Amino acid sequence: MEYNIIEEKNRLIIKDMKDFDPKHTFECGQAFRWTLEEDNSYTIVAFGKILNVKKEDEDIIFSNTNIDDFNNIWYNYFDLARDYGAIKKELSKDSILKEATDFGQGMRILNQDPFETIISFIISANSHIPRIKKSIDLIARNYGEKIDDIYYSFPTAEVLSKADPKDIREICRVGFRDVRIVGTSKMIFNKEIDLNKIRDKNREDAMKDLTALPGVGPKVADCILLFAFHKDDAFPVDVWVKRVMEYFYLKEETSPKKIGAYGDKKFGKLAGYAQQYLFYYARELGIGK
DNA sequence: GTCCAGGCTTTCC
DNA sequence: GGAAAGCCTGGA
Numbered sequence: 001m002e003y004n005i006i007e008e009k010n011r012l013i014i015k016d017m018k019d020f021d022p023k024h025t026f027e028c029g030q031a032f033r034w035t036l037e038e039d040n041s042y043t044i045v046a047f048g049k050i051l052n053v054k055k056e057d058e059d060i061i062f063s064n065t066n067i068d069d070f071n072n073i074w075y076n077y078f079d080l081a082r083d084y085g086a087i088k089k090e091l092s093k094d095s096i097l098k099e100a101t102d103f104g105q106g107m108r109i110l111n112q113d114p115f116e117t118i119i120s121f122i123i124s125a126n127s128h129i130p131r132i133k134k135s136i137d138l139i140a141r142n143y144g145e146k147i148d149d150i151y152y153s154f155p156t157a158e159v160l161s162k163a164d165p166k167d168i169r170e171i172c173r174v175g176f177r178d179v180r181i182v183g184t185s186k187m188i189f190n191k192e193i194d195l196n197k198i199r200d201k202n203r204e205d206a207m208k209d210l211t212a213l214p215g216v217g218p219k220v221a222d223c224i225l226l227f228a229f230h231k232d233d234a235f236p237v238d239v240w241v242k243r244v245m246e247y248f249y250l251k252e253e254t255s256p257k258k259i260g261a262y263g264d265k266k267f268g269k270l271a272g273y274a275q276q277y278l279f280y281y282a283r284e285l286g287i288g289k
Numbered sequence: 290g291t292c293c294a295g296g297c298t299t300t301c302c
Numbered sequence: 303g304g305a306a307a308g309c310c311t312g313g314a
Contacts, residue, residue, distance in 0.1 A: 029307060125308040131300050132307080175298025180309080217309050238307035255292090256308095279307075 001081060005070070011063040012070055019084035020060055021106020022053045028107050028280040030227045032120055032133045033140070033154070045140070047073050047113060048153040055106075079108050079230070087273050094266075096248045097274055100281035109276060110227060114195045115188060116154040117228035122180050122215035124223070131173070138172040160185035180215025187213055203231045219256070226272040235263040235271040243288030244278050 004015040022042045026034040034044045041054035041063075051074065052063040062070065075081070088105070091097040119139070124132050136154075143155035143163060160168075160181060169178035187193055193213065198206045203225055210221040222236035237245075237256040245259045246252065249266075267274040282288060 121307075122309090124306095126297080126306060127299080127308090128301065128306040134300085169298080173299065175300095176296090176309090177298080215309065219308060223307070236307070239305090240307070257292095283307090 001083060003080065005067070007067055010066070011061060012065060012067065014060045014062070016058045017060045019088070019106060020055075020078070020108060021104075022055055022060075024104045024107035024280065025078075025110065028104060028276055029129060029283065030223075030276065031110055031112060032129070032136050033116075043151075045147070045151050045153065046077060048145075048147065049073065050147060050151050076111050079111055082108075084108060087270060091267075091270055091274055091277070097277060100274075100277040103284070104277050104280045107276060107280060109230065109232075109272065111230055112228050113154065114198070114224070114228040115157050117224050118184060118188070118210075118213065118216070119154075119160070119181055121220045121223045121227075122184060122213075123174055123177055125177060125215065125217075125220065135172050135174050139168070142171050157185045157188040161189040177215060183214040184216065198225075199229055203233055206231065218260070222260075226276075230272075232272045233264070233269050235260055235267070235275045237263070237275075238279070240279050240282045240288075241275055244282035247282075247288040 003017065006013040006015065026042050026044070031044070033046065034042045037043060037052070039054065041052050041061075043050065043052045049065070049069060051065055054061045054063070062074065065074065088101040091101055120132065120136055123135050139160075140152040140154050143159050144152040145155075146152055163182055163185075165178035165182045168174055168181055174181060188195065193209055198209060201209070206225055206229065207218070207221050210216050210224055211218065216224070219236050219238055222234040225231040225234040226236065237260045241263075242254070242256055242259055245262065246254055250259070250262065254262075263271050263275060
C-alpha cells in the first residue's frame with residue numbers, strides 16, 4: 001500500500017494512517033518486547049534496532065529511524081503491504097467479529113523474527129503476559145548484545161544453545177521451561193530443523209516440523225506460524241480463545257482441539273486475524289471469565 | 290491410534 | 303490461594 005511519508009531528522013511521519021494503532025498492535029498479546037512510555041508512545045526492540053512509535057491524531061510517528069530502515073525492516077515488520085480494512089470488512093459479516101474488530105480496529109499482525117518468536121511462546125506456556133515480558137527481557141539482558149544503555153538485542157540460537165539450563169532458569173525466571181529453551185535452541189542451531197523452509201510449507205506440514213521442538217505443542221506452533229511466518233489460517237486456541245468461542249459460538253464446554261476445528265471451518269483463510277481480534281477483545285473485557 | 294490426568298516453576302491478582 | 307497465550311509423560 002502507498003503511504004504519505006514525511007522525512008525528518010531521525011524520524012518519519014506517516015500521514016493519515018488508517019488501520020494502525022500502536023496500543024492495539026502491541027498490547028494484543030502477539031509481542032512482548034515493547035515499553036509504554038509516559039507520552040503514550042511505544043518503544044520496541046526488534047531485529048537489533050530500537051524504534052519508538054507514536055500515534056498523534058491521524059498520523060503515526062516513527063522515531064529513532066530513517067527511510068532505509070523503514071523500507072528494509074519496519075514496512076514488513078508492521079505488515080504495511082496488507083489491507084486490514086478489507087480483512088475487517090470481510091470478518092465483520094459475522095456480528096461478533098464486527099464487535100471485536102471495532103474494539104481492536106488498529107491491530108495488525110506483525111512479522112516477527114522466527115527464533116525470537118519460538119522462544120517467546122515456549123516461555124508463554126502456562127504463564128501470563130507480565131511474567132513472559134519479564135523473562136524475555138532478562139534473556140535479552142543476560143544473553144543478548146547491548147544496543148545502548150537500556151536495550152539489548154534478543155540472543156541468537158547459538159548463544160542460547162550453549163547456555164546452562166540452570167542459569168536460564170535461575171536468572172531469567174523461566175521455571176520448567178529451561179530445558180525446552182536450550183533444547184529447541186540446540187535443534188535450531190544444529191540445523192535439525194530449517195526455519196527457512198517453514199515459510200514455504202503449508203500450515204499442516206509446518207506444524208509437524210515445529211512440534212518436533214521441545215516445548216512446542218499445537219498452540220505454541222500456531223502462534224509461531226501466525227506471528228513469525230504470517231500463516232493467516234493458523235488459529236491458536238489458548239484459555240481466552242476457548243472462553244470467547246464457548247461464550248459466543250459453542251455455548252458449551254468444548255475441547256481446544258474441537259474449538260480449533262470450528263475456528264478453521266468458520267473463519268478459513270482469515271482464521272488468524274479472527275483469532276487475534278477475538279483474543280484481544282476477550283482478554284481486555286474479561287469475557288467468559 | 291486418541292483421550293485424559295497429573296505434574297511442572299513462578300508470578301500476578 | 304487460584305490462575306496463567308501449555309507441554310510432556312504415562313496409562314486407559
